[in-house]
Amino acid sequence: MNEPQKPQRRNLSLPLASVRSVEPDASTGxxxxxxxxxxxxxxxxxxxxxxxxxxxxxxxSEPPRRKRGAGRSMPFSVKLAPATMEYIYEVANSRDIPLAQVIEELVDAHRAAAS
Structure with a gap:
C-alpha cells in the first residue's frame, strides 16, 4: 500500500527548486x-x-522575495497532529508566506477571539 505523503513546505528562497538539471554530456576539448x-x-x-x-x-535588480520579520529569532519546535500540520502547510503554501507568519496570524486571531 502507498503511505500518505508527508506535507512539505516549499522552499521560498528557491523558486526553481523543483527543476532538476540533466547530466551534461561529456564533452572533449x-x-x-x-x-x-x-x-x-x-x-x-x-x-x-x-x-x-x-x-x-x-x-x-529585483528586491528579495521576502524579508524576515524583525524579532523572529526564537527557534520553535513542536509536534502537531497531522491534520493541524497539513492545515498550516496548506495556508502557507497557498498564500506563499513563511510558516512563522501563519502561526503569528493564528495567534493574533486567537487573541482577538478571546477578547
Missing part, C-alpha cells in the same frame, strides 16, 4: 560559444549590439 549554446538548447537569433545595450540599461 573546448567548444565554441555557438556549439555550447546549441547543446544547451539556446537559439542563436542574431541581435544587434544596440539592442543588447538597451536591454542591459533597462534591467532593474
Amino acid at each position: 573546448h567548444d565554441s560559444a555557438k556549439e555550447t549554446a546549441q547543446r544547451h538548447g539556446f537559439d542563436n537569433v542574431p541581435m544587434p549590439a544596440s539592442e543588447v545595450d538597451r536591454l542591459r540599461a533597462n534591467q532593474t
Whole structure:
C-alpha cells in the first residue's frame, strides 16, 4: 500500500527548486560559444549590439522575495497532529508566506477571539 505523503513546505528562497538539471554530456576539448549554446538548447537569433545595450540599461535588480520579520529569532519546535500540520502547510503554501507568519496570524486571531 502507498503511505500518505508527508506535507512539505516549499522552499521560498528557491523558486526553481523543483527543476532538476540533466547530466551534461561529456564533452572533449573546448567548444565554441555557438556549439555550447546549441547543446544547451539556446537559439542563436542574431541581435544587434544596440539592442543588447538597451536591454542591459533597462534591467532593474529585483528586491528579495521576502524579508524576515524583525524579532523572529526564537527557534520553535513542536509536534502537531497531522491534520493541524497539513492545515498550516496548506495556508502557507497557498498564500506563499513563511510558516512563522501563519502561526503569528493564528495567534493574533486567537487573541482577538478571546477578547
